[in-house]
Amino acid sequence: MLNALTLLITCQFIGEIVARGIGIPVPGPVVGLLLLLGGLILRNQMGRGGPSEALKSTANGLLANLGLLFVPAGVGVVTQLGVLGRNWLPIAVSILISTFLGLIVTGWVMQRFAGPEGGER
Amino acid sequence: MEKLFHLWVYLETTPLLGLAATLLVYRGAVEVARLARWHALANPILIAIVVLACLLLATHTPYSAYFQGAQYVHFLLGPATVALALPMYANLARIRRSARAIVPAILAGSIVAAASAMVLSRLLGAPREIVLSLAPKSVTTPIAMGVAEQIGGNPSLAAIFVLITGLVATLLIGPAMTVLRVTDWRAQGLAAGTAGHGIATARMLLISETAGAFGGLAIGLNGVVTAIVVPLLAGLLAGP
Numbered sequence: 357m358l359n360a361l362t363l364l365i366t367c368q369f370i371g372e373i374v375a376r377g378i379g380i381p382v383p384g385p386v387v388g389l390l391l392l393l394g395g396l397i398l399r400n401q402m403g404r405g406g407p408s409e410a411l412k413s414t415a416n417g418l419l420a421n422l423g424l425l426f427v428p429a430g431v432g433v434v435t436q437l438g439v440l441g442r443n444w445l446p447i448a449v450s451i452l453i454s455t456f457l458g459l460i461v462t463g464w465v466m467q468r469f470a471g472p473e474g475g476e477r
Numbered sequence: 478m479e480k481l482f483h484l485w486v487y488l489e490t491t492p493l494l495g496l497a498a499t500l501l502v503y504r505g506a507v508e509v510a511r512l513a514r515w516h517a518l519a520n521p522i523l524i525a526i527v528v529l530a531c532l533l534l535a536t537h538t539p540y541s542a543y544f545q546g547a548q549y550v551h552f553l554l555g556p557a558t559v560a561l562a563l564p565m566y567a568n569l570a571r572i573r574r575s576a577r578a579i580v581p582a583i584l585a586g587s588i589v590a591a592a593s594a595m596v597l598s599r600l601l602g603a604p605r606e607i608v609l610s611l612a613p614k615s616v617t618t619p620i621a622m623g624v625a626e627q628i629g630g631n632p633s634l635a636a637i638f639v640l641i642t643g644l645v646a647t648l649l650i651g652p653a654m655t656v657l658r659v660t661d662w663r664a665q666g667l668a669a670g671t672a673g674h675g676i677a678t679a680r681m682l683l684i685s686e687t688a689g690a691f692g693g694l695a696i697g698l699n700g701v702v703t704a705i706v707v708p709l710l711a712g713l714l715a716g717p
Binding site for chain 1: 499500502503507521522525526529530533534540543544547548550551553554555556557558559560561562563564565566569575577578579581582583585586587589590591593594595597598601602603604606607611614615618619620622623624631633634636637638639640641642645646649650653654656657659660661663664665667668669671672673675676679693695697700701704705
């Protein structure tokens with residue numbers, strides 16, 4: 357748990373430094389994600405096996421409760437009630453239509469090009 | 478009464494209240510969702526936010542006071558984003574096998590969702606700040622907030638739009654997949670993760686493990702794609 361949390365936070369930290377240092381418009385945690393993924397692939401290629409059980413269980417714990425982590429930012433809605441009230445129509449219409457379009461485009465392209473599924477569920 | 482008042486004054490100045498309230502209300506909301514048999518409308522995230530927002534408004538507590546405590550939960554979004562590397566690593570072989578389809582599907586879905594949101598909101602007269610905060614709404618909160626800040630949107634608005642988008646995607650994915658006869662679980666999961674990030678993916682996980690794995694993959698990949706593509710699109714589409 358300690359090692360795993362240290363690894364995750366360190367990846368985020370380095371990601372933040374890299375993103376700001378080179379000035380690329382990618383958030384630090386995403387750079388951290390890519391670093392960790394690259395590290396895991398490298399580790400496997402060096403014949404040292406997959407990620408440790410501790411890392412897997414810490415990551416699972418965080419991701420299993422992902423919903424909780426959205427709550428504090430969402431409660432921020434109370435500071436934006438005025439703006440939201442004045443612009444509810446463009447917001448509602450654009451979110452509904454663009455989300456529907458995003459779903460069908462992604463789903464259709466993937467099914468069209470992915471080839472037959474191996475019957476897995 | 479006097480004692481109660483002093484207790485309240487103490488609680489208002491410590492981060493403990495906001496933190497405990499967030500955890501307790503979310504725990505209760507999960508229970509409600511379970512009782513409603515995980516119906517798409519009984520989303521625990523939505524329930525928790527509505528309850529906490531009403532509590533803040535009713536007690537005249539400023540958001541900044543609440544966030545003093547809630548920031549400890551909020552902070553974990555960063556390490557949680559990094560942790561997405563693990564499901565991606567676990568599915569690496571499957572990703573490599575269908576990379577030919579995954580990359581164009583996520584690119585197309587990402588660009589269509591962001592571009593249509595910006596164009597529609599701008600046509601309907603939304604101010605620039607809202608248009609720019611809508612652009613990254615399909616990706617997971619920490620990425621969306623970072624991107625919104627970078628392109629001149631409002632991070633708190635972006636967080637709210639991300640949330641609404643996730644809930645809308647959860648409701649629309651069934652009809653959307655039926656309309657286009659998309660039956661492939663990999664495609665459904667990828668669509669959920671690309672258009673509706675973690676909220677829609679959590680929903681797909683209840684139905685199919687394959688869809689969940691591809692949803693998790695799409696959250697990570699679309700996060701990276703959006704972080705690169707949306708600032709470029711914003712320059713083209715957000716207007717003056």
